[in-house]
Amino acid sequence: MTSKTAYQTGLEKFNRTNKAINLLFNLIFILLALLCVIPVIVVLSISFSSEESIRETGYHLLPVAMSAEAYVYIIKQGTMILRALGVSALVTVVGTVLGVLLTASMGYVLSRPNYKLRGFLTWVVFIPMVFNGGLVSSYFINTNLLGLKDSIWALILPLAVSSFNVIICKTFFKSTIPDGLIESAEIDGASQLRIFFSIIMPISLPVIATIGLFLCFAYWNDWFQSMLYIDNQNLYSLQALLNSLMSNVDALAKNAASMGVSYAMLVATMPKESARMAVAILIVLPVAFAYPFFQKYFISGLTVGAVKG
Structure with missing residues (x-):
């Protein structure tokens, strides 16, 4: 009974560690994905921004003043x-x-x-x-x-x-x-x-x-x-x-x-x-x-x- 309890305890610890590692890797991959996607979003945002807003406020993740010019x-x-x-x-x-x-x-x-x-x-x-x-x-x-x-x-x-x-x-x-x-x-x-x-x-x-x-x-x-x-x-x-x-x-x-x-x-x-x-x-x-x-x-x-x- 004691050995079974110890086994179950070890298995639970392993599962928790495994979940923590998976969570860490998921966060890393999400961060890497954002590093790839955000520049594209910024470029798309600039393409739909007016020249005046770009000159006045610079680049933004979302257009300050929408324009399709x-x-x-x-x-x-x-x-x-x-x-x-x-x-x-x-x-x-x-x-x-x-x-x-x-x-x-x-x-x-x-x-x-x-x-x-x-x-x-x-x-x-x-x-x-x-x-x-x-x-x-x-x-x-x-x-x-x-x-x-x-x-x-x-x-x-x-x-x-x-x-x-x-x-x-x-x-x-x-x-x-x-x-x-x-x-x-x-x-x-x-x-x-x-x-x-x-x-x-x-x-x-x-x-x-x-x-x-x-x-x-x-x-x-x-x-x-x-x-x-x-x-x-x-x-x-x-x-x-x-x-x-x-x-x-x-x-x-x-x-x-x-x-x-x-x-x-x-x-x-x-x-x-x-x-x-x-x-x-x-x-x-x-x-x-x-x-x-x-x-x-x-x-x-x-x-x-x-x-x-």
């Missing part, structure tokens, strides 16, 4: 915004599809134990993770050698393949795809391309979704390639446009002024700060809506690719 102004500049949005969407879709195909195919080849150049090419993939060729050499190759200056491919090709993504794919294929499955397909006469597209890709959705999500975020949020390689404003992405707004508050005004609008009048009436935040909201929304659909595959693919060796 930033979004009205963006609608008036619809041609430029839609063109930049189209460039971003095109680059993201084409770059993600191309990047997934290149990354998955390279990772699959490097995961095959009977491939003779596997060791050498693994080092070729791994070394750029530690040593980078540098910005000058990359710029020279992309502009002078490949001729990508002021080309839509300058926004796609430099980000299509990364060593990190290739290693994730290689680890996933090596630890998940049984050799017997591939050998049986080879015995049936299937070519390597047929094996890759008909067998490997359909059963590798977790890692494909993970790499696709990485690439999608990288392309959608990229502005640096536009800054390096794009001089033609018709090829500006939405992110490059936002970066131009951040560095030059009159970027939209100058563009509109070139179309015959009075520059002085436009500068006086343009919602500068709120317009920046409104464009930022336009950039964030597609990613925020798309992420929940990929979350399941993203977590499982990243866990397998990163933990198993």
Whole structure:
């Protein structure tokens, strides 16, 4: 009886400790979630605030004086915004599809134990993770050698393949795809391309979704390639446009002024700060809506690719 009471007492203490630890972790995760969500709420609040209230009282979690003038102004500049949005969407879709195909195919080849150049090419993939060729050499190759200056491919090709993504794919294929499955397909006469597209890709959705999500975020949020390689404003992405707004508050005004609008009048009436935040909201929304659909595959693919060796 005494031992049973002691056991029950110990179990109750363990349960209380466990509940306290769970509560602590829940509070930590709630705090981290708030740290992620509050900045977005502040940006949304600023985008719906009037310029006068921003100048007088600064930033607030909730708008001091509600105004939709930033979004009205963006609608008036619809041609430029839609063109930049189209460039971003095109680059993201084409770059993600191309990047997934290149990354998955390279990772699959490097995961095959009977491939003779596997060791050498693994080092070729791994070394750029530690040593980078540098910005000058990359710029020279992309502009002078490949001729990508002021080309839509300058926004796609430099980000299509990364060593990190290739290693994730290689680890996933090596630890998940049984050799017997591939050998049986080879015995049936299937070519390597047929094996890759008909067998490997359909059963590798977790890692494909993970790499696709990485690439999608990288392309959608990229502005640096536009800054390096794009001089033609018709090829500006939405992110490059936002970066131009951040560095030059009159970027939209100058563009509109070139179309015959009075520059002085436009500068006086343009919602500068709120317009920046409104464009930022336009950039964030597609990613925020798309992420929940990929979350399941993203977590499982990243866990397998990163933990198993």
